[in-house]
Structures are given as structure tokens and as C-alpha cells.
Amino acid sequence: MADHLADGRSPLPARVTMPLLTLITQQSLDEDYLHAAERRAAGAPLPSRGRPRRTAAVVIAAFGLLVTVAAVQTSRDAGVTDASRASLVSQIDSRREAVSRLQDRIVQLRDDNVGLQQRLDQVSSTAQEASGRVRRLGARSGYLPVTGPGVRITIEDPPNADATTLVRDEDLAKLVDGLWTAGAEAIAINGHRLTVLSAIRNVGVAIHVNSQPLTPPYTVLAIGDTKSLQAKLLSSALGGEFFGLARQLGFGYSMRSVDKIDLPAARGPGLRYVTTGGTNDQKPPGPQEGNQ
Numbered sequence: 001m002a003d004h005l006a007d008g009r010s011p012l013p014a015r016v017t018m019p020l021l022t023l024i025t026q027q028s029l030d031e032d033y034l035h036a037a038e039r040r041a042a043g044a045p046l047p048s049r050g051r052p053r054r055t056a057a058v059v060i061a062a063f064g065l066l067v068t069v070a071a072v073q074t075s076r077d078a079g080v081t082d083a084s085r086a087s088l089v090s091q092i093d094s095r096r097e098a099v100s101r102l103q104d105r106i107v108q109l110r111d112d113n114v115g116l117q118q119r120l121d122q123v124s125s126t127a128q129e130a131s132g133r134v135r136r137l138g139a140r141s142g143y144l145p146v147t148g149p150g151v152r153i154t155i156e157d158p159p160n161a162d163a164t165t166l167v168r169d170e171d172l173a174k175l176v177d178g179l180w181t182a183g184a185e186a187i188a189i190n191g192h193r194l195t196v197l198s199a200i201r202n203v204g205v206a207i208h209v210n211s212q213p214l215t216p217p218y219t220v221l222a223i224g225d226t227k228s229l230q231a232k233l234l235s236s237a238l239g240g241e242f243f244g245l246a247r248q249l250g251f252g253y254s255m256r257s258v259d260k261i262d263l264p265a266a267r268g269p270g271l272r273y274v275t276t277g278g279t280n281d282q283k284p285p286g287p288q289e290g291n292q
Helices: 002-006 020-041 050-141 169-182 229-235 237-249
Strands: 146-156 186-189 200-203 206-209 218-223 252-263
Touching (some): 229 252
Antiparallel strands (some): 146 218, 146 252
């Protein structure tokens, strides 16, 4: 202010130098008072206060209505929320029970699987044992082909032999029985595998094995332990009888060990006859009537 006076200029109005907030407040109040004073001086009636009160009442009533509606809606929403929560809890409990049952089922299936696996192992072991037994029985019975080390024995009739000095069925039978006694596992004569049902028979001067005629020389192949089979055969009673008879009658023979011998399987017995069941069962035909 002093600076303005020193310069010789007129001072600024109060509304210019007054803070804005103070100016707005004072000016608003001054205008209201001025307006009221002018109305009194003119004799005009002042506005009634009843209308603002009615307006306030309406506003309060509307506000109360809004509060009431909000409260009711909140209450309804709370019920829905509680129901939804209860439904979710029920579903969770149901799912938990289902999961528990499935877990119990899994445990049961695992136990069943362990039991079945043990059973499978037992059955597999039994099957392997049975298969091994079948192979051993097939080899010993003659109905399975076999391969292994053994001995080869060749027998020939003596030179200028007559009917009394020829090799006969009982001679080969002694040799074969001696080989079985010495530990032979499988035997064949001239390629004919011997079985528990095989027969060595003379038909005239010819020797037959499994009903098949043989021609000399007679080759006997026996699978067994090459380290002991020959020695045990020579030391056995039947082997001693055969080789003693061979020297006495002049049979030609030779015996040597072989690293590998292949013996074929014997042919199984064929079907001889068939009968049908019924009340009038007929007696099967005899050998002369059956199909050989």
C-alpha cells in the first residue's frame, strides 16, 4: 500500500487485495442482506418458511424409503448368499465323499492287483515247471525231437553169416536195454525213435522196429553223457552180454562218442477205431476188422 502511495497512484480496491475465499463469503452475505433490506423497504412480504420445511420432509421421507429398500434388498441378498454358501458347502462335502470312495476303490484295486500279480507269478511258475516236465517226458517217451551229445554204435552181420549167426531182435534189445541202464536219455535205431511202446521184433530174418523193417548195418544212436555212457554200458550186465555175444558170433561193431546227435520224434499211435455213445453201444471191432 505504501509503495502505491509513494508512486502517486490511487490505492487498489479492497476486493482486489482481499483473499478470494473471504471475498466470496462476504460478498454473498452482503448481497443477501442487501436483497432482504430492499424487500423490507419496498414493503414486500418475506418468503414463507413452510415450503422449505415441506421440501425437507419430502427429502427425508425419500431418504428413509431408500434406506428401507436398501435394507430389505440387503436382507434378501443375505438370504440368497447364505443359501448359495450352504449349497456350495453341501457340494464340497458331497465331492469329498465321492473322492474318499474313489480313493478306497483305488486302494482295493491295488490290493486286488497285487493278489492277481502274485497269482499270475504262481501260475507262470507252475506253467514253466509243467512245460519243463512235458519236455522231459517228451524226450524220455520219444514223442519230442531231441538234440545232444551221445554215442553212436554200429552193428553188422558177420561175413558169410547164416540164419543162426545173423543179428537178431533179442541182440539189439539187449544193447538197447543196456543203454537205458547206462543212463541214455533217448535212443533211435536206423532213424526210428524208440518209445515206451516200441517193439523190436524179428519177422522172418528181418528185424522190425515200430513195425518198420530194418536193413543192416544197424546204427544205434543214444543221447547221454559222453564221459560215462560208454563205460557204464560196458560195465553193465546187459552190455556185457551183448558185446560177449558179438565177439562169439563175429558181429562187426564200432562205438564212438559224438558231440551232437539229432533224434526225430516218434510218430504217435494212429486212430484205430471210433465209437459213438448211446443206448445201443456196440463193441469195437477187433484188429482184423478195424482200420489200420
